Amino acid sequence: MAASNVVTPTLAPAKTTGDNGTLDHPARRRYTAMAELAADSNATAAEARASFDTSVWGDFFINYAPELPLQMSEEMMRERANQLKKEVSGLFEPCSENNAVHQMILVDTLQHLSIDHLFKEQIGATLRNIHGSRFSCSSLHEAALKFRLLREHGLWVSTDELVSKFRGDDGSFSPEIANDPRGLLSLYNAAHLFIDGEVELEEAILSTKHHMESLKSSLKSPLAGQVTRALKLPLPRTVKRLEALQYMSEYTDEQTYNPSILELAKLDFNLLQRLHMKELKALSEWWNGVFQEIELSFSRDRVVEVFFWANGIFHEEEYSRARIMLTKIYQLVTTLDDIYDVRATLDDSRKLTKALRRWDIKTVSTLPEYLRKFYLMLLRTFQEIEAELEPKERYRVAYTIEACLLSSNAYLKEAEFVHRNQKPTFEEKLEVSLASFGGKIAAAGILIGMGGAEAPRDAFDWALEGDSSVMAFSRIGRFLNDIASFNSGKNTKDVASSVECYMNQYNVTSEVAIAEIGYLIEDAWKAANQALFEHPGLLPAVQRVNNLSVCMPFSYGGGTDVFTSGKDMKDTVERLFVNPLPL
Incomplete structure (x- = not known):
């Protein structure tokens, strides 16, 4: 499906089904x-406000003088960051069927740590290559990751490949992925990049949320924290820098952990x-x-x-x-x-x-x-x-x-x-x-x-x-x-x-x-x-x-x-x- 063929959703209020004002909506x-x-x-809502609260900051930022961490000068920090940037740049490789998943995970990690802005050209080239390739994802996690990354960057991808990873032959939610928390989380986040008419993704949100709720008490770090946060607010709707602070404390537990990437972040x-x-x-x-x-x-x-x-x-x-x-x-x-x-x-x-x-x-x-x-x-x-x-x-x-x-x-x-x-x-x-x-x-x-x-x-x-x-x-x-x-x-x-x-x-x-x-x-x-x-x-x-x-x-x-x-x-x-x- 080409991007130009995407149907623009109507933003007018949905029609009501009766006099009670209930909207006909699938979610x-x-x-x-x-x-x-x-x-x-509302039961305990305050009565009308007379005025707004004063600022909690006063002259704090006018007078504040930050201390350098570990006594490092800004020049030293920049010099070390530049060294690490070159090292991390070397992790990008020409995208092929054999390394496409590895490259997607690298891009996702850099985004999650909020340092993707340091590698705009490499990330752009990598995702364009993935978008134009025919490699097939072997798992729900991989398919959902590909879907989310490409859509986030304005590269159109249909739901077909993604849907096939979580739908059974009869069209229902595939039971074997119900115990795949990583795949469920990836699908849940990816599905929130839906557009009008993608009912399968709306249903996927409901299904993955249900399964993650039942699994979350048994999960370990870092997945436990990521699932808990996503259930409150999915990744595509989370302020990037705040999520980066959370993920920095979890990244060392990831299988793909790279100390140079974390230090750079x-x-x-x-x-x-x-x-x-x-x-x-x-x-x-x-x-x-x-x-x-x-x-x-x-x-x-x-x-x-x-x-x-x-x-x-x-x-x-x-x-x-x-x-x-x-x-x-x-x-x-x-x-x-x-x-x-x-x-x-x-x-x-x-x-x-x-x-x-x-x-x-x-x-x-x-x-x-x-x-x-x-x-x-x-x-x-x-x-x-x-x-x-x-x-x-x-x-x-x-x-x-x-x-x-x-x-x-x-x-x-x-x-x-x-x-x-x-x-x-x-x-x-x-x-x-x-x-x-x-x-x-x-x-x-x-x-x-x-x-x-x-x-x-x-x-x-x-x-x-x-x-x-x-x-x-x-x-x-x-x-x-x-x-x-x-x-x-x-x-x-x-x-x-x-x-x-x-x-x-x-x-x-x-x-x-x-x-x-x-x-x-x-x-x-x-x-x-x-x-x-x-x-x-x-x-x-x-x-x-x-x-x-x-x-x-x-x-x-x-x-x-x-x-x-x-x-x-x-x-x-x-x-x-x-x-x-x-x-």
């Missing part, structure tokens, strides 16, 4: 636990951590000045948490400019969102939206006094970003401003819902709230600081069109965020969430509404997966937006909004950006 059982969790949380992590710390210091200093200047203390001070997202999108050294620009833009857009949600009257909201559409310093006098400094700061920040871009890149700013205006238009529509006491239908709510979640500004913000080859002009056109992975991100993030908001309670001026709108429209319980919305989240993941094959020339942009989608389950999964609470992310931020790994 219903997957959301039972989510619905039960929501019901328990630790050195690379520490070197990148030092760079990320410098970026956090600069961003914290910038935001500290901005936050004091604009005097909007009711808004979320979340520059560190926004940087976590930026880091999840692109952690590599060459994307430093991109991380910094995206963090600045998204933090200011977060503040803009809070203005509409928390402070502004409907008249203020209209004036602000009108001023943003004009995007002119002369318009500042039309705004209420408390918004003038923020408006000027927003314009100035975009001017500063434009000055940092190469002359041939500066057209990107206009696209990003346009995306920002689209978000503000959606914020105004939500404000009108609230101030007019309107109760939108689920579909009306969705049309507005998907735009307000900011998929287009996120995509444009991701692209604005990337290299020219990865972010051509047509990538910005694609970002503002808002289809494929951009829309998938908006749906995944919006629905998970709404479920978390419903559980925790909302600001008095927040518009009704999609959960409440669904409950009101179909007269169903929160358990049913959350379960039905969960099926729509799965449809969005299918669309994000399919986007990898829709725009071959824009694959780097698609992959980066999908990386942002992967951050959403961490930020809003389990019915909890750790982005807004801040304190619930503290340990994770410390692991990623503060605590170096022992060498």
